[in-house]
Every structure is written in C-alpha cells, then in structure tokens.
Amino acid sequence: MSMTDLLGAEDIKKAVEAFTAVDSFDYKKFFQMVGLKKKSPDDIKKVFHILDKDKSGFIEEDELGFILKGFYPDARDLSVKETKMLMAAGDKDGDGKIDVDEFFSLVAKS
Known part of the structure; x- marks a missing residue:
C-alpha cells in the first residue's frame, strides 16, 4: 500500500511543497x-x-x-531541529519513539 492509496496525490504534493524551506515544517499544518x-x-x-x-x-x-x-519520495529530509520538535510533540511517554497511539494523538492535535 502506498500513501496515495490513502491520501490525494495533489494534496500530498502541495503540502510537501509548502514546507520546502529548512526549518519550516509544521506537522499540524x-x-x-x-x-x-x-x-x-x-x-x-x-x-x-x-x-x-x-x-x-x-x-x-x-x-x-x-x-x-514517506508521503512524497522526492521530498526533503527534516532538519535535526524539526525532527526533534516533532519527536517532542509526539513522544508522550518519553521512550524516544512514537507508537501508533501517540501518532493518533499527534494527528488529532493537528
């Protein structure tokens, strides 16, 4: 299964393009x-x-x-700062990783 089986390809492309600048990623948006x-x-x-x-x-x-x-193969990598901010927002139990329930919460906050 690919991401475009679940989400619109154009929506994904527009979202990725909105965050091309380093340190611009906002997971909620x-x-x-x-x-x-x-x-x-x-x-x-x-x-x-x-x-x-x-x-x-x-x-x-x-x-x-x-x-x-994971959403769009040609997208950029997150910066270290963006990655750490996203981990801090999603990792509620402090184990250094995001499980499926934490991911649900992250999506719900968006």
Missing part, C-alpha cells in the same frame, strides 16, 4: 493539508505503518527525519 486529520482511525493506522519503515511498531527518530519522504 502538514497533516491538515494532506487530509490526514479527516481520515478514519483505520486509515491513520495504515499511514503510521507506511511511515514505520523498519516495521518495528514505532516511528523512531531516524525514521521521523524522513517523514516527508
């Missing part, structure tokens, strides 16, 4: 722009599993740095 917030819990879970590249059941910090590429 991004999730809104790609239409993730409007998706069912099942679809949000599917997006999580696409972003969980190593299939560990978590999105670790190194995977988080490539989150935009």
